[in-house]
Amino acid sequence: VHKHGAKLLASMVNGMDDRDDPNNLVALEAMTSLSKLLEHLEERDVQAMLLHIAIRIRPFFDSEQPDLRRSSIVLFGNLTKFSEGDCEAFFEQILNGLVTLLLHLQDPKPEVVRACKFALRMCGPNMGCEGLCDMFLNHLREDRSLHYGEFMNNVCKHL
Template sequence: MDKTQRRIMGQPFSIPTSQPKKKRTPMMSFFPKVSGKLRFQKQETLKNMFFILTEGARDCSAKKRHMAMKGLGTLACEAPDKVRKYNKIVLDLLVHGLYDPVSSEVIHESMKTLSIILGKIQGKGLGSFFIDITLQTRTLLDDENDSLRYSAFVLFGQLAAFAGRKWKKFFTTQVKHTRDSLLIHLWDKNPQVAKACKTTFQACSPYLKLRKEYSFQSEEDQRNPKLCRQLSHYHPELLQFFYANKIL
């Protein structure tokens, strides 16, 4: 860390405000600018922003952690090269945010930012973070919060695309454990969640037919046509997709 970075980490980051008499913390003054559509220009500014965001992501304040996660998402959109450079640091922060013990807002923002970053890095460099992200995301598929469920389905669908050969066996097992959630939320009360679930179901379909026990084509399912009737009525195109791919 150079002198400039140490100075920024050790001293307040002051930004002029329109109301100078109103006291604002340096971190809270900084985040709204990062969360907006800010165009980053100078490399030094990018570096400073990144280190301030990493500090915020570890802050004891849930509000600051939430805003830091949001800022990292904006940084990933505006300066993906910077995120790739510090890939492991960013992923570590986001995984910790995904397991935040206090704030559902931090968890939600971490998932949204992970979705952005996975798209930027195309799943490269995930390493063992893939396991941590998958396990926690799977538990959120049935969360009572609509926003968390929606983001969890989106992220889980992305993970299906990035499992690769290394995590294929692991992810296949996770999809097997997730099958009930995938079926239930096709009829989720929230239409956006149901739509995200449908997309994720299709993304996970290759993992459902790798082995006979992972397929819906069991004797029990064949004896009970209820699932097929429901799909035929509510999601005929999904039923056709399952038939075409020999999942049903």
């Protein structure tokens, strides 16, 4: 994986751009596989593609297909691990996706809710607000139910 990481990464990104895939099955597999591969890739390879990947997966956050929503949101959360070198540009992507991620905390599909909790916990440290980060880490645990209205009131106080 280390030897061919850049090529693998490019292939996965190209899979997300496949226009001949009306049901987005290739995109789904590409996002799911990329989430699994990230930990094995060289950080510099991922950072070089970080912004492109984040922009490319963003439309899938609102897909009608729950698997696409879940996979894209999990991948976004996993990408935050690589955002240190390109923090400003990725921070903008976090802000662009924040409302959607917060809204999907009420998604009818539990797997999408779990993905959003994960992504927001991962994004928290990159947001520059310790109070918001602490809220995400404490209230968005997978094993914990969420009082959405109260949570959103508290989030708004930090924004």
